Amino acid sequence: MPDHKDVEIPAVNIVASEADRSVRNLLANGLSNMGMPIATDASGASTVVVLSTEALTDPEWRRQLQRHADTRIVPVTVGTIPSSSDVPSAVGDINWVVWEPENTLGSRSRVFSALRSDLSRYQTARSLTAEANAWLAEGRSPHLLISDRRRAQSAVDHLRDAVHDPLAALPQHVLEFVTESYRVRRKDRTKQLRKWGVRGLATVVVVALTVSVVATVRVLVKNNNLASQGNYPTFISERPDRLAMLSAANLLQGDVANETVARQVIAAQLPLPWSMGALNVDSDANVLDASVSEHGDRVLTVDARANLALWDTRTDTAFWRRNLGDGNYATLDASPDLARAVATVRSDLYFVHLNPWHIKRVGLPTEPTSVAYDLTRGVAVAATDSAIYIVSADGFRQLGKYTILALRRTTAGDVRALVRDGGQLAIIDPVAGKTIASTQLPEWRFEVGALGPDGRSAAVTAADRQILFATDNLAFTRTGQAVPDVVSILAILPGGRIAFAGGQFGVRILDSRTGLTLGTVCRSFGVNQSIVAAADGDVVACLNYATVDLWRTAHLSPVLPPAAGKPLGSSASLTVGEVSVSGDVTGRITVTTSAHGQSRQTKVLAAHGPITAIMISPDGRSVVAGSADGEVAQLSLSSDGVMAVVNWQAPDGAPVTQVGWADEPGRLLAHTEAGNWWTPSSCDHCDDTTQLVAHVRARMWGCYTENQIEFLTDETKKALGVSLCQHVPDAEAG
Structure with missing residues (x-):
């Protein structure tokens, strides 16, 4: 990441409609805390433009935009912008930074990066894109790779620096081109380059984290309120487990000077979505395809050396690995219990029974690009770009000629294909x-x-850069959800959720029923090429060029209403025992406690809009509050004072009407005027160091690489439950 410290930063203007006031306040607070002054007299050299459907109908917003048309514009989109909208030309031709309500830290950091971007990087990006296009057109010819090792390293450095710059996003094939060029030239790399090279694109570097955490916690200590949470370097928000680990190490290893601030940093990370872990981090072959078990506790993968491997997602370790044959391209599909699977290796298809191990090979005329297992009929369906093969243990038959867009097994166990024949789009049952x-x-x-x-159900990306969705009979409707110029992932997950992604910045989840963008997952590594989900819809596995990034997604979606009689707070003030809490229209909360005849009063900024609902925990140690802007905050009460430990934004953005604690441990409960019930993470008793470390331990990855945990003592590793990733076992002959 570029270092912006000690660099004079010019002031920035922010243009937003009154409807987007809360987003403007979050941006202003976050950018100001990062050292970027906010212009009050329209004198800024750059302008952040908050773009929403409400803004587009606001004449004053358009007048403000016109005033700043000659400055550098960074558009920030809130919600979905229909393709038919009258978007001003000043922002219509610029890459948009997407505002993620569930991850305001990451959103503000990306805006900061966009404002501080080095414009010379775009010339480099254009050059790399042109070279990558030629490489792709010539069938990925090795002769067209970058031939100079130093220039290949420079290209990797460019990608690493640009990976968090929303205005310098690159297509996926350019990332592949640079990655392959570096791989070929890496013989001369040093030990430092092994840590900071291609995998540096995908993994946050320990050294940078160690340096940045000190600066981060020192900034956070200035204000004990949630507004100070926007001070993280941009890459921190993508790996909250790493920053939480560092801060927990400060607590456990006796860093008394930073103890209070480290506790605040951990609490700030816990409400964010975390990855469950990563598979195949120390292997000799990249994972090409995967299947997730019904409840996400195991994953079956196939790699570029035609090895099948079965993984435990709780520990991120492989039970075993077996080789199917000789080949560098493979596909896979397995039953929900992972007892049976079909895999293709080049032009061979294998029926696999995992326990006891048994395989049956069937040769095909050509190499499939996808495969699905029809469990109902006991056959495999293999597809190329233009042909479908129905394969049994006795042989195969070909089904016509189509352009295949998607192939998958349904929850009923049979297979469906989305195909195109000229102007005709169809869903077919290929076996029947x-x-x-x-x-x-x-x-x-x-x-x-x-x-x-x-x-x-089906989804397609349209020529006007948005997603079309059909629940039945291919009767498509426009979702209003824009997609990147290059779409690397489009998938429909259980529960009617749509996953989509471009080359960078994770995989976004859209709720097709409500039109809400629920959040972003699979942010641990720079690029994702595919996504697969467990049958229950919770655990998803994102595949990149080397590893498998595991995430839980159930808590991103609205939940069923609680049982009648559930204790919930629905007013802006509440008194329970000796604790009295009230909120005001500025988002501040006043906590008054009485003990031994003495009264103590503390005020904390909990939200950026009027407080609408408050609930006090039965033990009087925690408060949860909701605001008119859809924010949910949790305060931890202790003898040392009041600490704001959770700040979460409801995806629907509607005013919060009720708050409390969910029946599920570690979860808050909030209801909004839109009629949705949400369960954001809680941070109960986070004023206590032991409890806080326990929160971190519960969400740590199953294992980490040596350079990620080398700064931890053995006692700290044990306390956090982290261990070193074991080398993937050698593949046995299939």
Whole structure:
């Protein structure tokens, strides 16, 4: 990451409509705390433009935008912008920074990076793109890779520096081009480059984290309120486990000077979505495809050396690895219990029974690009870009010629395919050879497609850069959700959720039923190429160029209402025993406690909008509050004072009407005027060091690499429950 410290930063203007006041306040507070002054007289050299459907209908917003048209514009989109909207040309042709309500830290950091971007990097990006295009057009010819080792290293440095710059995003094939160039030239790399090279694109570096955590916690100590949470370096928000680990080490290893601030940093990370861990971090071959067990406790993978491996997602370790044959390209699909699987290796298809181990090989005329296991009929369906093969243990038959957009097994156990034949788009049952649904959709109107687990729903990305979704009969409707210029992932997850991604910045989850963007997952590594989900819809596995990034997604979605009689707070003031709490229209909360005849009063900034609901825990040690801007905050009460430990934004952005604690441990409960119930993470008793470390331990990865935990003492590793990742076992012959 570029170092912006000790550099004079010019003031920035912020243009936002009144409807986006809360976003403007979060941006102003966050950027100001990062050292970027906010212009009050429209004199800034750069302008952040908050773009929303409400802003587009606001004449004053358009007048302000016109005033700043000659400055550097950084548009920030809030919600979905329909393609038919009248977007001013000043922002219409610029890459937009997406505002993520569930991750305001990351959003503000990306805006900061965009404002501080080095414009010379775009010339480098254009050059690399041109070279990568030629490499791709010539069938990925090794002769067209970057030939100079120093220039290959420079390209990697460029990608590493630009990976958090939303205005310098690169297509996926350029990342592949640079990665392959560096791999070929890496013979001369030093030990330092082994830590900071290609994997540096995907993994936050321990040295940088160690240096930055001190600066981060020193800034946070200035204000004991939630507004100070926007001071993290941009890469910190992508790996909250690493910053929490560092801060916990400060607590456990006796760093008394930073104890209070380290506790605040940990508490700030816990409400964020965390990865469950990563598989295949220390292996001799990249994972190409995977299947997740029904409840996400195991993952079956196939790698670039045609090895099958079974993984434990709790420990991130492999039970075993077996080789299927000789090949560098493979696909996979397995039953929900991972007892049976089909895999393709080059032009061979394997029926695999895992326990006891048994395989059956069937040769195909060509190399499939995808495969699905029809468990109902006991056959495999293998597809290339233009052909479908129905494969049994006795042989295969070919089903016509189509352009295949998607192939998957449904929850019922049979297989469906989304295919195109000229202007005809259809869902077919390839085994039965019949059409389930069809529609006329000209080829130029869409690019990539996906099928839902029900075998009836479908999604496509349209030519106008948005997602179209159909629940049945391919009757598509516009979601209003914009997609990147290059879409690397489009998938429908259980529960009607749509996952989509470009080359960088994780995988976003869209709720097709409500139109809400629920959050972003799979941010641990720079690039994702595919996503697979457990049958229960919770655990997802994102595949990048080397590893598998595991995330839970259930808590991103609204939940069912609580049982009648659930204790909840629905007013802006409440008194329980000796604790009295009240909120005001500025988002501040006043806590008054009485003990031994003495009264003590503390004020804390908990939100950026009027407080609408307050609840006090039965033990009087914690308070949860909601605001008119859809914010939920949790305060920890102790003898040392009041600490704001959770700040969460409801994806629907509606005023919070009720708050409390969910029945599930570690979860708050909030209801909004939009009618949704949400369960953000809690940080109960985070004023206590032992409890705080326990929160961190519960969310640590199953294992870490040596350079990630080398600064921890043995006692700290034991307390946090972290261990060294074991080398993937050698593959046994299949």
